[in-house]
Amino acid sequence: MAAARLSWSVWIMKETYETKIEQLRRIIEKIEDGNTGLDESMKMYEEGAVLVKQCEILLTEAELKITTLSRDA
Amino acid sequence: MDWFNRPDVAAVVEKAPLRVSELSAIIEGLFDNPLLQDILVRGEVTNYTHHARGHRYFSLSEKGGGNTAAVIKCVMWRSDAERLSFNPSEGMEIIVAGTVRAYAPHGSYQLQVREMRKSGLGEKFLLVEQWKSELLAQGCFSPDRKRMLPLYPARIGVVTSETGAVIHDIRTVVGRRYPLEIVISPTAVQGEEAHREIARAITRLAGMVDVVIVARGGGSFEDLFPFNHPDVVRAIVACPVPVVSAIGHEVDVTLSDLAADLRAATPSAAAELVVPDRMVLLARLKELKSQMSTALQGRVAWAREEVADMRDRLRPQRFSRKLEERKQTMADLSDRLERAFSNRLGRESLLLAEMKTALDSRNPVAVLARGYCVAEKNGAIVRSAYTIEKGDRLKIRFYDGSSQVIVERVDHERNL
Numbered sequence: 001m002a003a004a005r006l007s008w009s010v011w012i013m014k015e016t017y018e019t020k021i022e023q024l025r026r027i028i029e030k031i032e033d034g035n036t037g038l039d040e041s042m043k044m045y046e047e048g049a050v051l052v053k054q055c056e057i058l059l060t061e062a063e064l065k066i067t068t069l070s071r072d073a
Numbered sequence: 074m075d076w077f078n079r080p081d082v083a084a085v086v087e088k089a090p091l092r093v094s095e096l097s098a099i100i101e102g103l104f105d106n107p108l109l110q111d112i113l114v115r116g117e118v119t120n121y122t123h124h125a126r127g128h129r130y131f132s133l134s135e136k137g138g139g140n141t142a143a144v145i146k147c148v149m150w151r152s153d154a155e156r157l158s159f160n161p162s163e164g165m166e167i168i169v170a171g172t173v174r175a176y177a178p179h180g181s182y183q184l185q186v187r188e189m190r191k192s193g194l195g196e197k198f199l200l201v202e203q204w205k206s207e208l209l210a211q212g213c214f215s216p217d218r219k220r221m222l223p224l225y226p227a228r229i230g231v232v233t234s235e236t237g238a239v240i241h242d243i244r245t246v247v248g249r250r251y252p253l254e255i256v257i258s259p260t261a262v263q264g265e266e267a268h269r270e271i272a273r274a275i276t277r278l279a280g281m282v283d284v285v286i287v288a289r290g291g292g293s294f295e296d297l298f299p300f301n302h303p304d305v306v307r308a309i310v311a312c313p314v315p316v317v318s319a320i321g322h323e324v325d326v327t328l329s330d331l332a333a334d335l336r337a338a339t340p341s342a343a344a345e346l347v348v349p350d351r352m353v354l355l356a357r358l359k360e361l362k363s364q365m366s367t368a369l370q371g372r373v374a375w376a377r378e379e380v381a382d383m384r385d386r387l388r389p390q391r392f393s394r395k396l397e398e399r400k401q402t403m404a405d406l407s408d409r410l411e412r413a414f415s416n417r418l419g420r421e422s423l424l425l426a427e428m429k430t431a432l433d434s435r436n437p438v439a440v441l442a443r444g445y446c447v448a449e450k451n452g453a454i455v456r457s458a459y460t461i462e463k464g465d466r467l468k469i470r471f472y473d474g475s476s477q478v479i480v481e482r483v484d485h486e487r488n489l
Contacts, residue, residue, distance in 0.1 A: 017225050024361050031368035038376040045369045052362045059351045059358070064252035066244065068235065069277055071259055071270075 017058050020051045027051070097177040104182065109173035114184065115192060118165045119144070127151030131161065133169065133184065146183040147171070153187050158293030166192035190294070197294075201301045205328055208303060213310050214331045220315040222335060222347060223283045228254045229347050230282035230314075232274045235259040239288045239319075239340045246344035251351045256282050262289045268302035275308040275316070284347050285312055287329060288319040288340040300327035309333055319343035441472030458485055 027048040031041045091099075116133035123129055129149040135142050147169065149157075161167060171186040208214065229247070233239045240257060247255060260274035261267045271287070278285055287309065289300065299305060300320045309316045309332045318333035319340045330336045337343035385391075433439055437447065448455040449468045455461055465480045 021358075021361070024365070028361065028365045028368050031365065031372055034375070036372070038372060041369060041372045045365060048365045049362075052358060052365075055358050056355065059355055062252045062351070064244070064248040065254040066257065067254060068257040068259060069274075071274075 017055060020055050020058075024048055024051045024055075094177070097175065097180075101175040101177065104173055104175050111170065111172055113168055113170050114145070115166070115168045116145075118161050118163060118167055121161055121163055127154060129154050129161070129186075133167075145173075146181060147186050148183055149186040149189065156293075157189060158295055159191060161189060168192050197298060201298075201328065204301060204303050204306075205331075208306050208328060208332070213306055214328075218310070220334045222315050222317070224349065226253065226283035226348060228256055228282040230256045230258055230278035230285040232258045232260055232271060232278070232285060232287045233289060233340070234262045237262075237290060239290055242339070242341045243286065243288065243344045246341050247348055250345065251348035251354075253348065263292065263296045263299060267299035268304045271299055272302075272304040272308035275305070275312055279313050282314060284314050285316045286319065286337075286340070286343045286347060287316060287333065288343060289321060290340075291322045291325070294325070297321045297325055297327050300329040302328075305329050306332045317343045317346055438472050441470065446471050458483055 027044045030036045031044055036044070114133060116135050119132045119134050121129070121131040128151050131147050131149075132144050133147050134144040149169075149171075168190050169184065169186040170188040171184050173182055174185050175182045212218065231240060231243055233243075235257065244255065247253065256278060258274040258278050260270040262271065275285065275287065287300075287305075289297065297320060300318075306328050309318075309329055315334040316332075317335045317337055318327075318330045319337040319342065320327050320330055323338040326336075335346060337346055441447065447470045448461075449470065450461060450465055455467065461467065461480055462483055463480050467478050467480060469476050469478055
Protein backbone atom coordinates (compact mmCIF):
# COMPACT_ATOMS: atom_id res chain seq x y z
CA MET A 1 0.00 0.00 0.00
CA ALA A 2 2.75 2.38 1.02
CA ALA A 3 4.61 1.75 -2.22
CA ALA A 4 1.52 2.47 -4.32
CA ARG A 5 0.98 5.73 -2.45
CA LEU A 6 4.56 6.74 -3.03
CA SER A 7 4.38 6.08 -6.74
CA TRP A 8 1.29 8.25 -6.90
CA SER A 9 2.96 11.11 -5.07
CA VAL A 10 6.02 10.76 -7.26
CA TRP A 11 3.76 10.91 -10.28
CA ILE A 12 2.16 14.13 -9.09
CA MET A 13 5.33 16.10 -8.66
CA LYS A 14 7.96 14.33 -10.73
CA GLU A 15 5.80 13.26 -13.63
CA THR A 16 3.62 16.27 -13.43
CA TYR A 17 5.24 19.45 -12.26
CA GLU A 18 8.86 18.72 -13.08
CA THR A 19 8.03 17.14 -16.44
CA LYS A 20 5.65 19.93 -17.34
CA ILE A 21 8.31 22.54 -16.62
CA GLU A 22 10.78 20.54 -18.68
CA GLN A 23 8.26 20.26 -21.54
CA LEU A 24 7.65 23.98 -21.35
CA ARG A 25 11.39 24.66 -21.66
CA ARG A 26 11.61 22.42 -24.72
CA ILE A 27 8.63 24.14 -26.31
CA ILE A 28 10.22 27.56 -25.86
CA GLU A 29 13.47 26.32 -27.34
CA LYS A 30 11.64 24.88 -30.33
CA ILE A 31 9.68 28.06 -30.98
CA GLU A 32 12.87 30.10 -30.72
CA ASP A 33 14.58 27.74 -33.11
CA GLY A 34 14.12 28.92 -36.68
CA ASN A 35 13.55 25.42 -37.99
CA THR A 36 10.10 25.04 -36.48
CA GLY A 37 7.27 26.00 -38.80
CA LEU A 38 4.82 28.75 -37.86
CA ASP A 39 1.91 26.36 -37.72
CA GLU A 40 3.79 24.03 -35.45
CA SER A 41 5.05 26.94 -33.35
CA MET A 42 1.50 28.12 -32.78
CA LYS A 43 0.34 24.66 -31.85
CA MET A 44 3.25 24.42 -29.44
CA TYR A 45 2.39 27.77 -27.92
CA GLU A 46 -1.12 26.55 -27.20
CA GLU A 47 0.30 23.40 -25.67
CA GLY A 48 2.67 25.51 -23.57
CA ALA A 49 -0.11 27.79 -22.37
CA VAL A 50 -2.00 24.73 -21.14
CA LEU A 51 1.13 23.51 -19.33
CA VAL A 52 1.59 26.91 -17.63
CA LYS A 53 -2.01 26.88 -16.46
CA GLN A 54 -1.69 23.34 -15.13
CA CYS A 55 1.53 24.19 -13.26
CA GLU A 56 -0.08 27.28 -11.75
CA ILE A 57 -2.98 25.17 -10.55
CA LEU A 58 -0.59 22.60 -9.07
CA LEU A 59 1.20 25.34 -7.14
CA THR A 60 -1.72 27.47 -6.04
CA GLU A 61 -4.11 24.70 -5.12
CA ALA A 62 -1.60 22.82 -2.98
CA GLU A 63 -2.79 22.33 0.57
CA LEU A 64 -1.01 21.55 3.78
CA LYS A 65 -1.96 18.17 5.16
CA ILE A 66 -0.67 16.61 8.33
CA THR A 67 -0.63 12.88 8.88
CA THR A 68 0.67 11.40 12.10
CA LEU A 69 1.83 7.81 12.10
CA SER A 70 1.12 5.50 14.98
CA ARG A 71 4.12 4.92 17.23
CA ASP A 72 3.56 1.21 17.60
CA ALA A 73 3.64 0.29 13.96
CA MET B 74 71.32 34.98 64.29
CA ASP B 75 71.25 38.71 63.88
CA TRP B 76 68.11 39.40 61.89
CA PHE B 77 68.50 43.08 61.77
CA ASN B 78 71.92 43.05 60.34
CA ARG B 79 71.15 40.84 57.42
CA PRO B 80 71.53 43.07 54.40
CA ASP B 81 68.47 41.83 52.45
CA VAL B 82 66.20 42.09 55.45
CA ALA B 83 67.40 45.61 55.93
CA ALA B 84 66.32 46.38 52.34
CA VAL B 85 62.81 45.08 53.07
CA VAL B 86 62.55 47.24 56.11
CA GLU B 87 63.49 50.27 54.09
CA LYS B 88 60.56 49.69 51.62
CA ALA B 89 57.20 51.34 52.37
CA PRO B 90 54.65 48.80 53.66
CA LEU B 91 52.13 47.55 51.08
CA ARG B 92 48.51 48.35 51.40
CA VAL B 93 46.20 45.32 51.52
CA SER B 94 44.66 46.21 48.18
CA GLU B 95 48.10 46.34 46.63
CA LEU B 96 48.90 42.90 47.98
CA SER B 97 45.55 41.61 46.71
CA ALA B 98 46.34 43.01 43.29
CA ILE B 99 49.67 41.18 43.26
CA ILE B 100 47.99 37.93 44.27
CA GLU B 101 45.27 38.44 41.66
CA GLY B 102 48.02 38.84 39.11
CA LEU B 103 49.44 35.47 40.10
CA PHE B 104 46.13 33.84 39.14
CA ASP B 105 46.71 34.84 35.54
CA ASN B 106 48.91 31.78 35.33
CA PRO B 107 47.74 29.76 32.29
CA LEU B 108 47.67 26.61 34.41
CA LEU B 109 44.64 28.08 36.18
CA GLN B 110 42.69 29.21 33.08
CA ASP B 111 40.00 27.17 31.36
CA ILE B 112 40.68 23.99 33.23
CA LEU B 113 38.62 20.87 33.80
CA VAL B 114 38.33 19.69 37.39
CA ARG B 115 36.69 16.56 38.70
CA GLY B 116 35.36 16.39 42.24
CA GLU B 117 32.46 15.88 44.58
CA VAL B 118 29.89 18.58 45.26
CA THR B 119 29.69 19.79 48.87
CA ASN B 120 28.06 22.77 50.60
CA TYR B 121 25.84 23.34 47.55
CA THR B 122 23.75 26.54 47.68
CA HIS B 123 21.29 27.72 45.03
CA HIS B 124 21.30 31.48 45.64
CA ALA B 125 18.06 33.43 45.24
CA ARG B 126 19.69 35.49 42.47
CA GLY B 127 20.37 32.34 40.54
CA HIS B 128 24.07 31.96 41.29
CA ARG B 129 25.28 28.60 42.56
CA TYR B 130 27.86 28.34 45.33
CA PHE B 131 29.48 25.07 46.30
CA SER B 132 32.77 23.38 47.03
CA LEU B 133 34.45 20.73 45.04
CA SER B 134 36.26 18.22 47.15
CA GLU B 135 38.37 15.19 46.63
CA LYS B 136 37.96 12.33 49.02
CA GLY B 137 41.24 11.48 50.53
CA GLY B 138 42.04 8.46 52.57
CA GLY B 139 40.69 9.28 56.06
CA ASN B 140 41.00 13.05 55.98
CA THR B 141 39.64 15.20 53.17
CA ALA B 142 42.59 15.69 50.92
CA ALA B 143 41.60 18.91 49.12
CA VAL B 144 38.74 21.39 48.72
CA ILE B 145 38.20 24.35 46.43
CA LYS B 146 35.39 26.89 46.62
CA CYS B 147 33.38 27.23 43.45
CA VAL B 148 30.87 29.68 42.03
CA MET B 149 28.68 29.38 38.96
CA TRP B 150 27.08 32.66 37.92
CA ARG B 151 23.43 32.74 36.92
CA SER B 152 24.15 33.32 33.24
CA ASP B 153 26.07 30.04 33.10
CA ALA B 154 23.85 28.18 35.56
CA GLU B 155 20.81 28.77 33.36
CA ARG B 156 22.24 26.35 30.82
CA LEU B 157 22.52 23.53 33.34
CA SER B 158 20.69 20.42 32.22
CA PHE B 159 20.55 18.92 35.70
CA ASN B 160 20.37 20.06 39.30
CA PRO B 161 23.64 19.39 41.09
CA SER B 162 23.22 17.92 44.52
CA GLU B 163 25.29 17.18 47.56
CA GLY B 164 27.78 14.39 46.99
CA MET B 165 27.35 14.31 43.22
CA GLU B 166 30.49 13.48 41.29
CA ILE B 167 30.94 16.15 38.62
CA ILE B 168 33.38 17.58 36.12
CA VAL B 169 33.50 21.35 35.84
CA ALA B 170 35.13 23.67 33.37
CA GLY B 171 36.29 27.07 34.63
CA THR B 172 39.03 29.41 35.74
CA VAL B 173 40.54 30.05 39.18
CA ARG B 174 40.21 33.65 40.39
CA ALA B 175 41.19 35.49 43.52
CA TYR B 176 38.31 37.17 45.35
CA ALA B 177 39.75 40.16 47.20
CA PRO B 178 36.72 41.02 49.39
CA HIS B 179 36.92 37.60 51.05
CA GLY B 180 40.65 37.19 50.83
CA SER B 181 40.07 33.89 49.14
CA TYR B 182 40.33 32.25 45.79
CA GLN B 183 37.61 30.29 43.99
CA LEU B 184 36.93 28.38 40.86
CA GLN B 185 34.52 30.21 38.56
CA VAL B 186 32.59 27.43 36.88
CA ARG B 187 31.38 27.96 33.32
CA GLU B 188 30.09 24.47 32.58
CA MET B 189 29.25 21.45 34.63
CA ARG B 190 28.69 17.82 33.67
CA LYS B 191 27.92 14.74 35.64
CA SER B 192 31.12 12.81 35.94
CA GLY B 193 29.54 9.77 34.35
CA LEU B 194 29.29 11.80 31.13
CA GLY B 195 33.02 11.56 30.68
CA GLU B 196 32.44 7.98 29.67
CA LYS B 197 29.65 9.07 27.34
CA PHE B 198 32.01 11.46 25.56
CA LEU B 199 34.45 8.65 25.12
CA LEU B 200 31.69 6.40 23.86
CA VAL B 201 30.68 8.95 21.23
CA GLU B 202 34.28 9.19 20.07
CA GLN B 203 34.46 5.42 19.83
CA TRP B 204 31.17 5.18 17.88
CA LYS B 205 32.31 7.96 15.63
CA SER B 206 35.48 6.19 14.58
CA GLU B 207 33.61 2.90 14.10
CA LEU B 208 30.87 4.46 11.99
CA LEU B 209 33.44 6.48 10.07
CA ALA B 210 35.28 3.26 9.22
CA GLN B 211 31.97 1.81 7.99
CA GLY B 212 31.60 4.74 5.61
CA CYS B 213 28.50 6.14 7.32
CA PHE B 214 29.80 9.71 7.07
CA SER B 215 31.26 9.40 3.60
CA PRO B 216 30.59 12.44 1.41
CA ASP B 217 30.05 9.99 -1.48
CA ARG B 218 26.81 8.75 -0.05
CA LYS B 219 25.28 12.20 0.40
CA ARG B 220 22.21 12.41 -1.81
CA MET B 221 20.63 15.40 -3.54
CA LEU B 222 17.31 16.50 -2.10
CA PRO B 223 14.33 16.11 -4.45
CA LEU B 224 13.48 19.37 -6.22
CA TYR B 225 9.73 18.98 -5.87
CA PRO B 226 8.89 16.61 -3.01
CA ALA B 227 5.31 15.47 -2.71
CA ARG B 228 5.47 14.34 0.89
CA ILE B 229 7.96 14.99 3.60
CA GLY B 230 8.49 12.89 6.70
CA VAL B 231 9.35 14.46 10.03
CA VAL B 232 10.88 12.43 12.82
CA THR B 233 10.49 14.39 16.04
CA SER B 234 8.51 14.78 19.21
CA GLU B 235 4.77 15.24 18.68
CA THR B 236 4.73 18.04 21.18
CA GLY B 237 7.27 20.83 21.24
CA ALA B 238 8.07 23.70 18.94
CA VAL B 239 9.89 21.70 16.25
CA ILE B 240 6.83 20.37 14.46
CA HIS B 241 5.10 23.74 14.76
CA ASP B 242 8.07 25.53 13.14
CA ILE B 243 8.24 23.02 10.30
CA ARG B 244 4.48 23.26 9.69
CA THR B 245 4.66 27.03 9.57
CA VAL B 246 7.49 27.14 7.06
CA VAL B 247 6.08 24.41 4.83
CA GLY B 248 2.60 25.94 4.92
CA ARG B 249 3.95 29.31 3.89
CA ARG B 250 6.39 28.16 1.21
CA TYR B 251 4.94 25.08 -0.41
CA PRO B 252 2.01 23.32 1.23
CA LEU B 253 2.14 19.56 0.94
CA GLU B 254 1.61 16.51 3.05
CA ILE B 255 3.74 16.26 6.17
CA VAL B 256 3.95 12.78 7.61
CA ILE B 257 4.93 12.96 11.26
CA SER B 258 6.66 9.92 12.66
CA PRO B 259 6.54 10.69 16.37
CA THR B 260 9.22 9.62 18.79
CA ALA B 261 10.71 10.40 22.16
CA VAL B 262 13.78 12.54 21.56
CA GLN B 263 15.56 12.04 24.86
CA GLY B 264 15.90 9.39 27.51
CA GLU B 265 17.47 6.00 27.87
CA GLU B 266 15.36 4.31 25.18
CA ALA B 267 15.09 7.26 22.82
CA HIS B 268 17.67 6.00 20.31
CA ARG B 269 15.64 2.86 19.59
CA GLU B 270 12.45 4.87 19.16
CA ILE B 271 14.12 7.40 16.88
CA ALA B 272 15.61 4.67 14.69
CA ARG B 273 12.20 2.98 14.46
CA ALA B 274 10.51 6.27 13.63
CA ILE B 275 12.94 6.82 10.73
CA THR B 276 12.54 3.27 9.43
CA ARG B 277 8.74 3.54 9.63
CA LEU B 278 8.74 6.33 7.03
CA ALA B 279 10.46 4.24 4.38
CA GLY B 280 8.48 4.19 1.15
CA MET B 281 6.02 6.83 2.28
CA VAL B 282 7.84 10.09 1.71
CA ASP B 283 10.34 11.73 -0.66
CA VAL B 284 12.55 13.26 2.02
CA VAL B 285 12.90 12.99 5.80
CA ILE B 286 13.66 15.64 8.42
CA VAL B 287 15.08 14.38 11.73
CA ALA B 288 14.76 17.23 14.18
CA ARG B 289 15.07 18.13 17.84
CA GLY B 290 15.20 21.42 19.69
CA GLY B 291 18.25 22.60 21.62
CA GLY B 292 19.45 20.73 24.68
CA SER B 293 22.44 19.59 26.66
CA PHE B 294 24.96 17.09 25.46
CA GLU B 295 23.08 14.47 27.43
CA ASP B 296 19.72 15.48 25.91
CA LEU B 297 21.11 15.11 22.39
CA PHE B 298 22.94 11.90 23.26
CA PRO B 299 20.44 9.50 21.59
CA PHE B 300 21.23 11.17 18.24
CA ASN B 301 24.80 9.96 18.60
CA HIS B 302 23.73 6.36 18.96
CA PRO B 303 24.74 3.99 16.11
CA ASP B 304 21.14 2.71 15.88
CA VAL B 305 19.98 6.19 14.82
CA VAL B 306 22.99 6.78 12.56
CA ARG B 307 22.42 3.46 10.78
CA ALA B 308 18.70 4.15 10.38
CA ILE B 309 19.60 7.46 8.68
CA VAL B 310 22.13 5.75 6.41
CA ALA B 311 19.61 3.01 5.54
CA CYS B 312 16.81 5.48 4.82
CA PRO B 313 15.87 5.10 1.12
CA VAL B 314 15.28 8.84 0.70
CA PRO B 315 17.52 11.78 1.64
CA VAL B 316 17.60 12.83 5.30
CA VAL B 317 18.00 16.38 6.57
CA SER B 318 19.04 16.76 10.21
CA ALA B 319 18.30 19.67 12.52
CA ILE B 320 19.36 18.51 15.95
CA GLY B 321 20.05 20.90 18.83
CA HIS B 322 21.73 24.20 18.21
CA GLU B 323 24.17 24.87 15.43
CA VAL B 324 27.17 24.38 17.75
CA ASP B 325 26.09 20.87 18.79
CA VAL B 326 27.08 18.39 16.13
CA THR B 327 25.76 14.89 16.68
CA LEU B 328 26.73 11.78 14.76
CA SER B 329 23.26 11.88 13.17
CA ASP B 330 24.15 15.28 11.71
CA LEU B 331 27.30 13.79 10.22
CA ALA B 332 25.37 10.90 8.68
CA ALA B 333 22.52 13.01 7.30
CA ASP B 334 22.55 13.99 3.63
CA LEU B 335 22.22 17.62 4.66
CA ARG B 336 22.43 19.41 7.99
CA ALA B 337 20.28 22.40 8.86
CA ALA B 338 20.92 24.88 11.66
CA THR B 339 17.31 24.80 12.87
CA PRO B 340 14.10 22.86 12.13
CA SER B 341 12.77 25.91 10.22
CA ALA B 342 15.94 25.96 8.12
CA ALA B 343 15.50 22.23 7.46
CA ALA B 344 11.96 22.87 6.20
CA GLU B 345 13.24 25.63 3.92
CA LEU B 346 15.87 23.29 2.50
CA VAL B 347 13.35 20.53 1.89
CA VAL B 348 10.58 22.41 0.06
CA PRO B 349 10.90 25.01 -2.68
CA ASP B 350 9.22 28.40 -2.31
CA ARG B 351 6.12 28.41 -4.48
CA MET B 352 6.27 32.19 -4.83
CA VAL B 353 9.65 31.71 -6.50
CA LEU B 354 8.24 28.88 -8.62
CA LEU B 355 5.24 30.95 -9.67
CA ALA B 356 7.51 33.85 -10.58
CA ARG B 357 9.67 31.48 -12.64
CA LEU B 358 6.57 30.10 -14.32
CA LYS B 359 5.51 33.64 -15.21
CA GLU B 360 8.93 34.23 -16.69
CA LEU B 361 8.67 31.08 -18.78
CA LYS B 362 5.24 32.17 -19.94
CA SER B 363 6.46 35.56 -21.13
CA GLN B 364 9.53 33.98 -22.67
CA MET B 365 7.23 31.69 -24.64
CA SER B 366 5.07 34.64 -25.76
CA THR B 367 8.12 36.54 -26.88
CA ALA B 368 9.35 33.51 -28.77
CA LEU B 369 6.05 33.13 -30.60
CA GLN B 370 5.84 36.84 -31.41
CA GLY B 371 9.31 36.62 -32.81
CA ARG B 372 8.37 33.58 -34.81
CA VAL B 373 5.24 35.30 -36.19
CA ALA B 374 7.17 38.44 -37.09
CA TRP B 375 9.70 36.34 -38.87
CA ALA B 376 7.01 34.45 -40.76
CA ARG B 377 5.37 37.76 -41.74
CA GLU B 378 8.64 39.01 -43.13
CA GLU B 379 9.08 35.81 -45.00
CA VAL B 380 5.60 36.08 -46.54
CA ALA B 381 6.11 39.73 -47.48
CA ASP B 382 9.32 38.82 -49.18
CA MET B 383 7.69 36.00 -51.10
CA ARG B 384 4.75 38.19 -52.10
CA ASP B 385 7.16 40.71 -53.49
CA ARG B 386 8.83 38.09 -55.48
CA LEU B 387 5.56 36.67 -56.82
CA ARG B 388 3.64 39.93 -57.57
CA PRO B 389 1.90 39.74 -61.13
CA GLN B 390 2.48 43.41 -61.90
CA ARG B 391 6.10 42.82 -61.47
CA PHE B 392 5.90 39.83 -63.74
CA SER B 393 4.00 41.63 -66.51
CA ARG B 394 6.34 44.58 -66.17
CA LYS B 395 9.12 42.23 -66.94
CA LEU B 396 7.18 40.90 -69.91
CA GLU B 397 6.61 44.45 -71.16
CA GLU B 398 10.25 45.16 -70.83
CA ARG B 399 11.07 42.17 -72.94
CA LYS B 400 8.49 43.10 -75.51
CA GLN B 401 9.87 46.58 -75.69
CA THR B 402 13.34 45.32 -76.18
CA MET B 403 12.17 43.07 -78.93
CA ALA B 404 10.31 45.91 -80.65
CA ASP B 405 13.33 48.10 -80.36
CA LEU B 406 15.48 45.47 -81.89
CA SER B 407 13.14 44.85 -84.78
CA ASP B 408 12.85 48.60 -85.33
CA ARG B 409 16.54 48.93 -85.48
CA LEU B 410 16.76 46.04 -87.85
CA GLU B 411 14.12 47.46 -90.11
CA ARG B 412 15.65 50.88 -90.06
CA ALA B 413 19.04 49.55 -90.79
CA PHE B 414 17.69 47.42 -93.58
CA SER B 415 15.65 50.12 -95.24
CA ASN B 416 18.51 52.58 -95.05
CA ARG B 417 20.73 50.16 -96.74
CA LEU B 418 18.08 49.42 -99.34
CA GLY B 419 17.58 53.12 -100.07
CA ARG B 420 21.25 53.67 -100.42
CA GLU B 421 21.60 50.69 -102.70
CA SER B 422 18.65 51.67 -104.92
CA LEU B 423 19.96 55.24 -105.24
CA LEU B 424 23.26 53.84 -106.26
CA LEU B 425 21.55 51.56 -108.68
CA ALA B 426 19.58 54.43 -110.27
CA GLU B 427 22.72 56.46 -110.62
CA MET B 428 24.47 53.61 -112.20
CA LYS B 429 21.50 53.10 -114.50
CA THR B 430 21.54 56.73 -115.59
CA ALA B 431 25.23 56.53 -116.16
CA LEU B 432 24.73 53.41 -118.05
CA ASP B 433 21.82 54.82 -120.00
CA SER B 434 23.78 57.89 -120.95
CA ARG B 435 26.37 55.65 -122.41
CA ASN B 436 23.96 53.34 -124.14
CA PRO B 437 24.26 53.85 -127.89
CA VAL B 438 20.80 52.53 -128.42
CA ALA B 439 19.40 55.50 -126.43
CA VAL B 440 21.24 57.91 -128.72
CA LEU B 441 19.95 56.03 -131.72
CA ALA B 442 16.44 56.30 -130.28
CA ARG B 443 16.66 60.05 -130.53
CA GLY B 444 16.95 59.61 -134.31
CA TYR B 445 20.70 59.12 -134.69
CA CYS B 446 22.26 56.21 -136.45
CA VAL B 447 25.71 54.71 -136.61
CA ALA B 448 27.54 53.81 -139.78
CA GLU B 449 29.99 50.97 -139.70
CA LYS B 450 32.41 50.00 -142.39
CA ASN B 451 33.87 46.58 -142.07
CA GLY B 452 32.74 46.47 -138.39
CA ALA B 453 34.38 49.81 -137.50
CA ILE B 454 32.37 52.92 -136.69
CA VAL B 455 32.64 55.55 -139.37
CA ARG B 456 33.62 58.83 -137.60
CA SER B 457 34.70 60.84 -140.57
CA ALA B 458 33.42 61.30 -144.11
CA TYR B 459 36.94 61.05 -145.28
CA THR B 460 37.08 57.40 -144.37
CA ILE B 461 34.48 56.42 -146.96
CA GLU B 462 34.20 56.76 -150.70
CA LYS B 463 31.69 56.00 -153.41
CA GLY B 464 30.77 52.42 -153.77
CA ASP B 465 31.64 51.48 -150.04
CA ARG B 466 29.26 49.12 -148.48
CA LEU B 467 28.24 50.42 -145.06
CA LYS B 468 26.10 49.05 -142.29
CA ILE B 469 23.70 51.65 -140.88
CA ARG B 470 22.57 50.81 -137.36
CA PHE B 471 19.25 52.25 -136.10
CA TYR B 472 17.87 51.97 -132.63
CA ASP B 473 15.54 49.28 -133.78
CA GLY B 474 17.45 47.63 -136.59
CA SER B 475 20.11 48.07 -139.36
CA SER B 476 20.49 48.23 -143.08
CA GLN B 477 23.14 47.65 -145.73
CA VAL B 478 23.76 50.63 -147.95
CA ILE B 479 26.07 51.51 -150.83
CA VAL B 480 27.62 54.96 -150.82
CA GLU B 481 26.56 56.94 -153.95
CA ARG B 482 28.46 60.12 -153.18
CA VAL B 483 30.66 61.57 -150.53
CA ASP B 484 30.25 65.26 -149.70
CA HIS B 485 32.79 66.83 -147.37
CA GLU B 486 31.74 69.66 -145.18
CA ARG B 487 33.68 72.25 -147.03
CA ASN B 488 31.96 71.17 -150.21
CA LEU B 489 28.56 71.94 -148.82
